Amino acid sequence: MKPPYTPEIIRQHGLTADEYARVERLIGRAPTWPELGVFSVLWSEHCAYKSSRVHLRRLPTTGPKVIQGPGENAGVIDAGDGWAVVFKMESHNHPSYIEPYQGAATGVGGILRDVFTMGARPVALLDALRFGRPDHPKTPHLVEGVVHGIGGYGNCVGVPTVGGDAMFDASYDGNILVNAMAVGVARADRIFLGRAEGVGNPVFYVGSKTGRDGIHGATMASEEFGEDSESRRPTVQVGDPFTEKLLIEACLEVMGEDLLVGIQDMGAAGLTSSSCEMASRSGSGLHLKLEAVPVRESNMTPYELLLSESQERMLMVCERGREQRLIDIVTRWGLDVCEVGTVTDTGRFVCSWHGEVVVDVPVAALVDDAPKYERPMRAATTPPAVGEVPVPADLGATLVQLLARPSIASKRWIYRQYDHMVRTGTALRPGDGDAAVVRLPETRRGIAMSVGCNGRQCALDPRVGAALAVYEAAINVACVGARPTAITDCLNFASPERPEVMWQLSQAIDGIAEACRALDTPVVSGNVSLYNETEGRGIHPTPMIGMVGLMDDVATVRGAAFPSADLAVVLVGGAAPVLGGSEYLLLATGELAGPPPAFDAAQARATIETLLAAHADGLVLSAHDCSEGGLAVALAECCFGRDVGAAIAVVGEGRDDVMLFGEAQGRVVVATDRPDALLAVAAKHGVPAAILGRTGGDRLRVRCAERTLIDAPVAELRRGWATALEEMLR
């Protein structure tokens, strides 16, 4: 294909007429066919963040623990003793809806590469999943496929999938969310960056051969779905976890010696984005000889080689003179390694094909000059206020119903399919605590991780909802005994071309920023996924948060379950529960109505500090935060782990159902053998705390004054909770 290009061709490349005109202006001529492809992917929303970039600047990204903030393949924080924790979360939403197994699998592969590209050994994976309503005809197929794909990839590659969460809501019927987070560890002084430096240094291609899979994947991920989305299957990549495992070992071995100047994985937009991003960061240029790229299909064109999103591939810039050692190591792992180009000082991205130049454009035009939009914003209409909700006659029956809601029910069906113990570092397994915990290898330290976001709260108030998502992730990490330290985020939104959606995105970013400032947890990496929308219907705004916390002694980790009888049950934190946006309200009325719970930055900080101080004094024997389903669900879940019941007395003057099932962030059920000391710690931090009752027996009893609200055997409460997910898929 040669210029001039028809408007149809330009549109198929995801470029507007204005954007195409900008391309011609920047390079002073019409682009060649491969150049058009290169601009198409690098200027896509997925790669260029063109709608979000102006807002992302408002996030706090620095702090004493931050070694590397956003802009590299992953964020890096200081974990002490010379160790660093490297982590990032990324979405693979569009591909996972089209082809759930491969979409989810390659999502895991991609985020792992982002982490080991930095020189880190991956030690943990987490997955935050959002599916449509449980009775939507597509939901079972999507759940089965996504979970199978995550397990198929993560299990084989030998990185434990230690945590995550899954929620179900009609807003995700046509656009599921698959957000994968990888966490790795490295020596703090051995972090590798995506740089192409040193004129004349050779550029090596390492890993799988290139095929035609995933061409224009980044462009697809930057559009909303229409009726034809199913026909997009060829743009989904195919994963090979065995090759990824070899690639991890080969890369870490190469990085153990002083051979590399820079390294970057070939993710979205493949060879194009990896090379241009490296050159852009270094202000250098690159000359690639495309005929040297290893291929697995015949007659591949320069256009296809540049845009293929074949998986398990890396680009390395080696120090001239040390190539042979690099080749020897990679070859020993049975992987392809080819010199495909050199670093130049021209500032241009040049590709040749058997001697003929087919791409020659300034790197800056591709990266720095990508369009940035301050898209119009308009406040979304305020959702309706909570209306009439009759107090249920049988609160125990309501609790049983809530526990069996797929968003609340046990996720064992999911995590049983993930190897969560490989690498022998998992100190707190999925389902056992509010956060997952792995040991920092060779030390006594622990890394705690939590992911999540309540999209309903964000739909009601994106700013408050996003702040609450940060807060809940922090509370989860503090519950197990770790100090919340930094976050990665994955901002999942509908089409930015709708002013209400842009407003939601902007508000959510402000909410994240506010909570991160309050809790001293900067944003060190992240990803934006827009156009999560089908035929004009968008998802709830879902700014997923992945929190990482650190603890000095991993042996002091605490789970969520009541450990034994005859302990005091204390509720720490005093936020007032509300019905707005709650799972209970959805169960009772089927409606989304507000307002959501409030976010109080000062109380949030004080509550986290209370928990950490209580842990330090050995006062916490178990801790579990009240989340979806409120206090009653949290209490029941505390009983399930070790079959320990409890007798609880709540004090309050409001409605019984609001007290039991209303939601608010920052309330934690703690079991302790020294309740008075715990109350004193809370008082010192200005955080309300109250003794609720004692553990023991085989029933959960909850009363208020003289009235019995709930009195049920733990085994009976557990039944529906334990099997709901399997029932849903039947």
Added chain:
Amino acid sequence: MRFAVVSFPGSNCDDDCVRVATEVLGETAWKVRHDERDLRRPDVVLLPGGFSYGDYLRCGAIASLSPVMEAVAAFARAGGPVLGICNGFQVLTESHLLPGALLRNAGLKFICEDAHVRVDGRPTPFTAGVQGVLRLPIAHNEGRYHADADTLARLEGEGRVVFRYCGPDGTVSDAFNPNGASANIAGICNEGGNVVGMMPHPERNAEPLLGNGQGRALFDAALRLVGGAR
């Protein structure tokens, strides 16, 4: 004591086995690559879990053909203690160092959780002096032990079923069979008793932080036996 841990491309529990031998037991351990033929004079050989060669063919099938397995077979023939864990068990059956085969789990899904196993049968280098019920993690997609009736009868008759899935109190029944294995078999040994294959992962519960530490008993048994023989 000296542990050789065989490392195939795709093995992913090799580091864990080395870790238990060195950091938990304080002994010596090293990895031997799939293309090496010299085990470097170990006292014990461990075949670790993982997905050797991606398990894209039958699990363990390609690994059984790799050069290092000739050395492992020779070591086993000479009476050397060999423990195959998970994928290592699959490699041992594919190599015919142990009878039978590991088929896809009855539920057709990967299973990762704790299982209880009863130590049964004759003593082996890894179970001598170990009694009762152990809680050990399992993590596999193809863990359903299968053999023909004659082989099963021989295994039972010769006391070569060394681990059986059971309840916490040792009850062996279908209710405690996670993958549909014949006769709840979780692990077996060869005629000589020196080669043991098991689906559960003792190395994943060899210290209290990771559970209750009961997996260590198998490594301690080997230490007693080999240490005592020296």
